[in-house]
Amino acid sequence: MSSPEVVINVAGMVVRFRSVCRLRFLPVEFRGFAVVGAQVVDMDIDVEVAPTSGHDESACVSSFVGDCRGTEMPDHRWETGFLADGSEYIVVDFYDNSLYNWVKLTLGQSKGLLQLSLKDSSVAEVDPYIFPLLNIMVSRLIRRRHGFLVHSSVVSDNGNGYLFTAVSGTGKSTMAGLWESMGASVINDDMLALVPCADGVVANNIPMPYYSSTPRRATLKGIFLISQSKVNFINPMNGALAALRFLSNTISQPCTKAAAVQHLEDVSSVTARVPVFSLGFKPDVDIVRDIRNLNL
Numbered sequence: 001m002s003s004p005e006v007v008i009n010v011a012g013m014v015v016r017f018r019s020v021c022r023l024r025f026l027p028v029e030f031r032g033f034a035v036v037g038a039q040v041v042d043m044d045i046d047v048e049v050a051p052t053s054g055h056d057e058s059a060c061v062s063s064f065v066g067d068c069r070g071t072e073m074p075d076h077r078w079e080t081g082f083l084a085d086g087s088e089y090i091v092v093d094f095y096d097n098s099l100y101n102w103v104k105l106t107l108g109q110s111k112g113l114l115q116l117s118l119k120d121s122s123v124a125e126v127d128p129y130i131f132p133l134l135n136i137m138v139s140r141l142i143r144r145r146h147g148f149l150v151h152s153s154v155v156s157d158n159g160n161g162y163l164f165t166a167v168s169g170t171g172k173s174t175m176a177g178l179w180e181s182m183g184a185s186v187i188n189d190d191m192l193a194l195v196p197c198a199d200g201v202v203a204n205n206i207p208m209p210y211y212s213s214t215p216r217r218a219t220l221k222g223i224f225l226i227s228q229s230k231v232n233f234i235n236p237m238n239g240a241l242a243a244l245r246f247l248s249n250t251i252s253q254p255c256t257k258a259a260a261v262q263h264l265e266d267v268s269s270v271t272a273r274v275p276v277f278s279l280g281f282k283p284d285v286d287i288v289r290d291i292r293n294l295n296l
Contacts, residue, residue, distance in 0.1 A: 001027060002024035002025055002026055002027055002125050003024060003025055003027065004018065004019040004023075004024055004025070005017060005018040005019060005025070006025045006030055006034060006128045007034065007035040007039075007041070008030045008033040008034060008035060008128075008207070009033055009034075009035045009039070009215055010033055010138055010193075010204070010206055010207065010215070011138060011141075011142050011147065011193035011195055011204040011206060012145075012195055012202070012204060012217075013042045013043065013141055013142070013145075014035055014039045014040065014041050014042050014043075015041070015042060015043045015044075015045060015137075015141070016041045016043070016044050016045065017045050017047055017114065017128050018044060018045065018046055018047065019046075019047045019048075020046045020047065020048050021047070021048045021049045022049070022124060023047060023049060023116070023123075023124065023125070023126055024124060024125050024126075025125065025126060025127070025128050026125050026126065026127050026128075028127055028128070028129070028212075029212075030128055030129065030207065031129060031207045031208065031211070031212040031213065032207075032212045032213050032214040032215070033207050033214070033215055042110070042141070043107070043110060043111070043112060043141065044110065044111050044112070045105070045111070045112035045113070045114050046111070046112070046113050046114070047114045047116065048113070048114070048115055048116070049115075049116055049117075049118060050102075050104070050115035050116060050117045051117065052101055052117055052118070052119070052121075053117075054102075055091060055093075055102050055104050055115065055117065059083065059084055060081040060082060060083055060084070060089070061081070061082050061083070061084055061256075062081050062082050062255040062256045063079050063080065063081030063082075063255055064079070064080050064081060064253040064254070064255045065077070065078070065079045066078050066079075066253070068132075069095070073131065073132070073209070074094060074095075074096065074097050074131065075094070075095040075096050076092050076093060076094045076095060076097070076132070077092070077093045077095070078090065078091065078092045078093070078132060078133075078136065079091045080136055080140070080253050080255065081255045082255055082256060083106070087106055087107060087108045088106070088107045088140050089104065089105065089106045089107070090104070090105045090107075090133055090136045090137060090140070091103070091104045091105075092104075092130070092132065092133050097119075098119070099118065099119060099120070099123065099126070100116060100117060100118060100119065100130070101117040101118070101119055102117045103115065103116050103117065103130055103133055105133060105137060107137070107140060107141075129207055129209070131209045134206075134207060135149070135191070135206070136253070138193060138206055139193075139251060139252065139253070142193050142194075142195055143252075143259075143262070143263070143266075145195050145196070146195075146196055146262075146266045146269065147193060147194055147195035147196065147266070148193075148194060148250050148251065148252055148263060148266055148267065149191055149192070149193055149194075149206075149250065149251035149252070150163070150165055150191070150192055150194055150246075150249055150250045150251065151165060151167075151168075151172075151190070151191060151249050151250075151251060152164060152165035152172060152190075152191070152192050152249065153165075153172040153173060153175060153176040153186070153187075153188065153189035153190070153192075154176075154186075154187040154188060154192050154203040154205075154218055154220075155175075155176055155179040155180070155184040155185065155186055155187065155218075156184060156185045156187055156216075156218035157179060157182075157183075157184040157185075157292070158184075159218075159219075160218075160219075160221040160222075160296065161187070161202075161203050161218030161219050161220040161221055162179070162220070162221060162222050162224065162291060163192070163194075163203060163220055163222070163223045163224065163274075164176070164224045164226050164279075165223070165224070165225060165226065165246065165249040166225065166226045166227065166249065167249070170226055170227060170228060171226055171227075171228055171281070171283070172189055172190070172226070173189045173190075174283050175226060175281070175287070176189040178283070178284070178285050178287065178288055179288055181285060182285055182288045184288075185216070187203055187204075187205050187216045187217065187218050188205035188206075188208075188213070188216070190208070191206060191208075191251070192204065192205060192206070193205075193206050194220070194270060196266075196269065196270065196273070199219065200219040200220065200273065200274075201219065201220045201270050201273055201274050202217050202218070202219055202220070203217065203218050203219075203220055204216070204217045205217075220274045221274070221275075221296040222274065222275050222276075222277060222291070222294070222296045223246060223270075223271065223274050223275070223276045223277070224276075224277050224278075224279040224291075225237070225245050225246065225249075225276070225277070225278050225279065226279045226280070226281065227278075227279070227280045227281075228280070228281070229280025229281060229282065230282065231280070231282070232279075232280065232281050232282060232286055232287050232290055233278075233279070233280045234277050234278075234279050234290060234291070234294070235277060235278045235279075236275065236276070236277055237276045237277060237278055238276070240268075242271045242276035243264075243267055243268040243271045243272075245276075245278075246267060246270075246271050246276060247263075247264065247267045250263070250267055275296060279291075
């Protein structure tokens with residue numbers, strides 16, 4: 001049965017979407033991230049139906065705009081930024097979405113408003129996952145905890161978390177598969193949310209567009225900037241070089257100088273706490289043994 005609200009636990013934060021209109025949420029259990037039992041809610045987001053006409057252009061002090069066309073994802077234009085009152089907003093305009101004209105989320109400190117412009121006014125149920133709105137929302141919320149998203153795969157091996165990052169097609173999923181074949185568990189092989197805590201830096205999986213999973217996390221023991229190689233090698237990296245190389249694979253939309261400075265500082269803090277290595281590998285399990293032998 002559909003519900004007027006859904007509560008999710010994502011990257012250690014609890015977010016509740018509450019319909020304040022006729023809409024109800026499909027019983028998709030939010031792709032495995034639905035909260036079971038009572039928890040303190042970090043963010044309440046009211047959901048309402050918006051007019052089919054263009055969304056209100058809010059007066060903003062800064063913004064970051066992206067455009068996605070001709071990919072396997074829905075064609076869309078998105079914008080995120082800060083309003084004059086300090087709140088953040090995310091707008092996604094869809095070019096060919098079967099359900100939405102546009103969606104807009106405004107985030108305060110503990111409350112938010114999600115406006116949905118529907119193509120069909122008779123629609124009564126919606127999936128609470130809206131790509132890319134949710135991903136951008138997560139990046140905004142974890143930034144408040146000095147966290148960020150990173151394009152990577154992460155495995156957990158006997159409680160040790162290892163992160164592998166590079167551009168697409170370099171071997172992140174291959175590396176995750178090698179570790180899985182050697183008894184490790186895969187946290188995620190595409191995108192992770194890194195959030196620092198008192199005892200380390202925790203990698204969390206997040207909901208994905210096309211499949212369900214359950215919340216998984218691992219405390220990082222090592223970060224590996226990977227490349228394909230005819231021979232395996234693992235070389236330590238330090239200081240600014242480690243931070244800047246890792247920075248290039250993080251996902252952020254800094255709308256202001258202050259946000260950009262914070263992101264650089266957050267990335268630098270992570271690479272100062274977690275050892276960073278340049279890693280070249282052949283697609284065989286020898287590289288798994290080599291990393292285990294580091295005893296991080």
